[in-house]
Amino acid sequence: MTAPKDKDRIPDELIDQLLSGYKKPEDLTGESGILKQLTARLIERAMQAEMTEHLGYEKHAPEGRGAPNSRNGTRAETLRTDHGELEIEVPRDRASSFEPQIVKKRQTSFTGFDEKILALYARGMTVRDIQGHLEELYGVEVSPDLISRATSAVHEDVLAWQNRSLDAVYTIVYLDALVVKVRDQGTVRNKSIYLAIGVTVHGTRDVLGIWIEQSEGAKFWLKVMNELKQRGVHDILIVCCDGLKGFPEAIETVYPQATVQTCIVHMIRNSLRYVSFKDRKAVVKDLKPIYQAVNREEAEAALLAFEAKWGRRYEMITSSWRTNWERVVPFLDFPEEIRRVIYTTNQIEALNSSLRKLLQYRGSFPNDESVTKILFLALRRLEKKWERTLWNWSAVLGQFAIYFQGRIPAL
Numbered sequence: 001m002t003a004p005k006d007k008d009r010i011p012d013e014l015i016d017q018l019l020s021g022y023k024k025p026e027d028l029t030g031e032s033g034i035l036k037q038l039t040a041r042l043i044e045r046a047m048q049a050e051m052t053e054h055l056g057y058e059k060h061a062p063e064g065r066g067a068p069n070s071r072n073g074t075r076a077e078t079l080r081t082d083h084g085e086l087e088i089e090v091p092r093d094r095a096s097s098f099e100p101q102i103v104k105k106r107q108t109s110f111t112g113f114d115e116k117i118l119a120l121y122a123r124g125m126t127v128r129d130i131q132g133h134l135e136e137l138y139g140v141e142v143s144p145d146l147i148s149r150a151t152s153a154v155h156e157d158v159l160a161w162q163n164r165s166l167d168a169v170y171t172i173v174y175l176d177a178l179v180v181k182v183r184d185q186g187t188v189r190n191k192s193i194y195l196a197i198g199v200t201v202h203g204t205r206d207v208l209g210i211w212i213e214q215s216e217g218a219k220f221w222l223k224v225m226n227e228l229k230q231r232g233v234h235d236i237l238i239v240c241c242d243g244l245k246g247f248p249e250a251i252e253t254v255y256p257q258a259t260v261q262t263c264i265v266h267m268i269r270n271s272l273r274y275v276s277f278k279d280r281k282a283v284v285k286d287l288k289p290i291y292q293a294v295n296r297e298e299a300e301a302a303l304l305a306f307e308a309k310w311g312r313r314y315e316m317i318t319s320s321w322r323t324n325w326e327r328v329v330p331f332l333d334f335p336e337e338i339r340r341v342i343y344t345t346n347q348i349e350a351l352n353s354s355l356r357k358l359l360q361y362r363g364s365f366p367n368d369e370s371v372t373k374i375l376f377l378a379l380r381r382l383e384k385k386w387e388r389t390l391w392n393w394s395a396v397l398g399q400f401a402i403y404f405q406g407r408i409p410a411l
Helices: 012-018 025-029 034-055 113-122 127-138 144-152 154-162 218-230 247-254 264-272 277-291 296-310 315-323 336-344 347-359 368-386 393-403
Strands: 071-081 084-093 169-184 187-200 205-213 235-241 259-262
Touching (some): 034 084, 113 127, 113 368, 127 144, 144 154, 154 368, 169 218, 169 336, 187 368, 205 368, 218 247, 235 247, 247 259, 264 277, 277 296, 347 368
Parallel strands (some): 169 235, 235 259
Antiparallel strands (some): 071 084, 169 187, 187 205
């Protein structure tokens, strides 16, 4: 940082005058200290200067007589600052056309506390946690109501984000749900938070939306698919989802050309539900040849080998894979570049892992809106890591263009 030139520095005489009564630190930074008083006076003087600019004449100036607009006293405002709450007088004009710039109308903070509050809220902190954190780090007491107002201001951003227009084509869309506890009519209930992540034709990732429902179901996913269509998504090449009954049919109803791929991670996780701890490592190892096979025939042979070894002990695993087989193997028709994007990168699982870590510190949420707000803020923070394109995207896009000829828009 460049030091100010001598001509830009505040004169020492003025500093001496301000510090003439200084005896202890509180005289400078305390409740009635010099910094607090000076901040208030500087803000008020700046607004008076803005009023002069707005009206076109100085206070009490002769040219103001008979002017169509004039000063009309002041109104009291309270600002939050680094030094606590600050009482200031905001000038008014008779035409009510004056818009202060240094402290805008309805502005309640002069420090960036709102941003600090939202950053802490996005990391899963409760109102009480945030209150204690700000007091400990900054020595400032912030009321719970003030914190609630700061976070409530996000609601409009959430609505705008949830209803924004989307790209016409996504190469892959990942669909999944995670469960949180929400207070509903006086009772804490488990609710499903639905997420959709799209991979654009440019190789970047985009969270398309957040939806809340009592439980995960194909009917609800049909509603989500229709909403994506209304927001401008005309085509999806591949949809990765879990093995919920009726889910693929809901997708294909709205996007009949989409290739529906059951999430391999979901298949493995569901398989391990039936496995004792001592067998888990061996079962995972023997499942790998199925989904890492070169083609469908090799995958079928690997499933038969798994069944021969584990079928008697874990019949439900082979039954589950056979039931979902036609939705499990579509990705085996694609080259390695596309397969990596479908299952190795596993976008939705990485995102859900981050969100679960965030939510585990919260026992329950007071309502659906509070869940949406914290997830929106968390997603906004996490999406900053997604600005770069996926690895080797040029090669991947080239393969997509061949396998889905005519469906990739010109870049």
